[in-house]
Amino acid sequence: MATAKSKAEKEYDDIPGTFVFDAERSRQGYHLNMFCMSLMKAENRKAFKENEAKYLDKFPLTPEQREAILKREYNRMLELGGNIYFTAKLGATDGHAFQHLAAVMTGSSQQAYADMMLNGGRSVEGNRSKSGGDQPKPAKAKAGKPTSKSKGKKRG
Amino acid sequence: MARIIAGVSSSHVPAIGAAIDNHRTNEPYWQRVFRGFERSKEWIAKAKPDVVIGVYNDHASAFSVEIIPTFALGTATEFGIADEGWGPRPVPVVKGHPELASHIAQSVILDEFDLTLCNKMEVDHGLTVPLNLMFGSPQEWPCPVIPLAVNVVQFPPPTGNRCFNLGRAIRKAVESYPEDLKVVIFGTGGMSHQISGPRAGLINSKFDHAFLDNLTKNPKKLAQMSHMEYMREAGAEGVEMVMWLIMRGALDEQVDEIYRFYTVPASNTAVGHIILENRRRVAGKAKPSPASKKPAAKIKRAAAGQKVHRIRS
Numbered sequence: 313m314a315t316a317k318s319k320a321e322k323e324y325d326d327i328p329g330t331f332v333f334d335a336e337r338s339r340q341g342y343h344l345n346m347f348c349m350s351l352m353k354a355e356n357r358k359a360f361k362e363n364e365a366k367y368l369d370k371f372p373l374t375p376e377q378r379e380a381i382l383k384r385e386y387n388r389m390l391e392l393g394g395n396i397y398f399t400a401k402l403g404a405t406d407g408h409a410f411q412h413l414a415a416v417m418t419g420s421s422q423q424a425y426a427d428m429m430l431n432g433g434r435s436v437e438g439n440r441s442k443s444g445g446d447q448p449k450p451a452k453a454k455a456g457k458p459t460s461k462s463k464g465k466k467r468g
Numbered sequence: 469m470a471r472i473i474a475g476v477s478s479s480h481v482p483a484i485g486a487a488i489d490n491h492r493t494n495e496p497y498w499q500r501v502f503r504g505f506e507r508s509k510e511w512i513a514k515a516k517p518d519v520v521i522g523v524y525n526d527h528a529s530a531f532s533v534e535i536i537p538t539f540a541l542g543t544a545t546e547f548g549i550a551d552e553g554w555g556p557r558p559v560p561v562v563k564g565h566p567e568l569a570s571h572i573a574q575s576v577i578l579d580e581f582d583l584t585l586c587n588k589m590e591v592d593h594g595l596t597v598p599l600n601l602m603f604g605s606p607q608e609w610p611c612p613v614i615p616l617a618v619n620v621v622q623f624p625p626p627t628g629n630r631c632f633n634l635g636r637a638i639r640k641a642v643e644s645y646p647e648d649l650k651v652v653i654f655g656t657g658g659m660s661h662q663i664s665g666p667r668a669g670l671i672n673s674k675f676d677h678a679f680l681d682n683l684t685k686n687p688k689k690l691a692q693m694s695h696m697e698y699m700r701e702a703g704a705e706g707v708e709m710v711m712w713l714i715m716r717g718a719l720d721e722q723v724d725e726i727y728r729f730y731t732v733p734a735s736n737t738a739v740g741h742i743i744l745e746n747r748r749r750v751a752g753k754a755k756p757s758p759a760s761k762k763p764a765a766k767i768k769r770a771a772a773g774q775k776v777h778r779i780r781s
Contacts, residue, residue: 323696324623329667330704334623338533349532352553387665396664396705397528397621404553410483414668414736425669429733433671434662440700 328442329418331390341393344381347371348398351405360405386417470568470642470649474515474745475715475723476508477655477683480524480597483735485557488600501739504729504779505601511726511743512602517652519565520613521572521638523714524594524656525620527552530586536622537584539634542591542615543569550590559596559605565612568645572614575641581634591615598656601741620657620708624695628710632691635717642718655715659730661737662703670703671738676730679709680742684725687716720746729779 324332331337338345347368350356360367368378380388381402389399403413415425418434428434487498529550531537546563549556573585595615603610616638619625626634635653642651659679662670679702682690691713698707723744732738 324699327667327700327704329665330662330699331665332623332699332704333621333664338536338622342533345528345533349528352529352551357553390665395528395533395621398533401528401553410663411735414663417664418666418668428669429671429736432673432732433660433736433738434667434669436660436670436672436675436701439667439670 326441326443328439331387333390333395337393338395339393341377341389341395343371343373344377344389344392344394345398347373347381348394348401351401357405384416386413390417470519470645470647470651472639472642472651472653472718472746473517474726474743475653475655475719476512476598476602476741476743477658477712477715478505478598478601478741479658479734479737479739480594480656481734481737481739482527482552482593482597484739485593485597485600488597488605489558500731501734502601504731504739504741507727507779508602508729508741508743509604512652515652516650517611518649519568519611519651520599521616521642521651521653521718522595522598522613522656523616523618523654523711524591524598525708525711526617527592527594528621529592530590530617531619531621533622536619537617538619538626539581540584540586540589540617541569541573542586542589542617543573544587544589547595547613547615548590549596550592552592557593557596559600560608562591562595562599562609562613562615565614568612568642568647568649568651569614571645572638572641575644576634576637579637579640581637586617589615589617591617594656598654602654616714618708618711618714620705620711623707625707625710627691627695628693628713629691631710631713632687632717635714635719638714639718653715653718655712657708657711658702658706659709659738659740660702660706663705663736665704667704669736670706671732672702672706673730673732673738675701675706676738676740679712680728680730680740683712683716683742684723684744687713690716716744719744722747727778731779 364382377392380392386399400410400413411426412422415422418425487493492498493502529552542564543566544564545566546561548561549559573583577583599609659676660672662668695707724747726743726745729741
């Protein structure tokens with residue numbers, strides 16, 4: 313059951329709402345991330361802010377990556393190979409606190425997101441797995457909860 | 469002879485650094501976090517390490533996506549503070565201990581851990597925030613720090629087991645260093661958190677408490693935990709807790725838990741902190757036994773239990 317394109321199915325694709333930054337995404341997002349990396353220099357931040365489109369011309373981005381950057385679509389950037397530690401530099405260049413980005417990625421307002429965190433964060437219950445509701449994939453019976461109350465012994 | 473006397477683990481949330489740098493530590497939100505480290509500062513002032521080995525991860529500061537070393541040991545005389553996008557943090561330059569670092573490098577590489585060695589490397593909040601939490605904000609850090617950067621940015625990071633065993637190799641290296649040095653090893657990062665994608669904000673306190681319990685009592689069990697399990701249970705970025713196992717591997721099988729602190733949240737993250745002391749205070753008494761199969765579960769909690777201070781907020 314292959315997922316998109318040539319991408320081999322990865323076990324971690326089963327984790328909901330998560331783009332795991334692996335070697336494949338790293339290759340795919342190389343220029344996107346290197347663009348973000350360039351924003352660590354003040355003069356580059358200035359040049360980018362003055363003319364975003366022109367600045368982006370310096371990087372061989374795909375049209376999709378370019379659009380995601382210009383529109384500040386943070387989840388899309390991750391999907392196209394961006395890594396959060398890199399895309400956070402774009403957020404910082406815009407003058408946003410990280411929680412702004414987190415709110416954008418989770419589709420909530422910054423206040424609602426901050427409140428969720430103050431109330432203990434997003435629960436893992438119901439957020440473990442796409443395939444099996446709250447349970448790990450059946451094929452991997454050993455991958456139970458790691459908590460002390462779990463029955464799951466890790467070495468089967 | 470050098471010896472590792474204790475291990476310290478702590479989250480290295482960048483927002484904690486920002487709170488320090490922007491003088492916001494007295495705000496109630498941040499007081500809750502910083503109060504948890506008051507005892508730790510007292511402890512380390514008494515412990516007076518001669519050297520700290522700081523295990524942390526770089527956050528696209530020294531390493532971009534061009535080169536991704538799994539383990540990078542800093543062998544330089546000093547390490548500059550990285551500009552993470554808003555200017556370098558106003559903290560002292562990190563002075564290294566090139567002699568001990570080179571000795572560790574030689575020893576662990578011959579022990580088959582293929583480190584990358586860095587004679588020039590800037591360090592970011594991953595290293596400097598835990599230094600602040602333990603030492604406050606002095607003009608100079610009170611002792612040399614050997615940075616050990618672990619890749620946890622691009623999947624896969626090293627396994628917990630590999631990290632644990634690297635810790636053992638580091639301990640062996642330290643104990644074969646002739647100078648009489650007291651070394652404390654920091655394992656940083658975590659605890660549960662996810663900062664990317666629609667699932668951002670994930671926190672799993674139950675997981676974190678179990679992790680802390682096992683870190684003291686049964687680290688070999690933790691060493692077997694898969695990356696999938698970390699990511700599923702503790703968030704995509706929670707996998708960085710493997711770095712705590714390098715610290716733990718460098719300690720005795722049996723340790724005393726001196727102190728523990730846990731709070732949610734600091735920005736997007738659960739903050740966890742633990743101090744573990746070796747019982748064996750004199751180096752060389754017990755041989756580190758890489759192949760030991762003794763169950764760590766035998767550890768008696770009592771000795772540690774009486775002394776341990778726990779704060780939860």
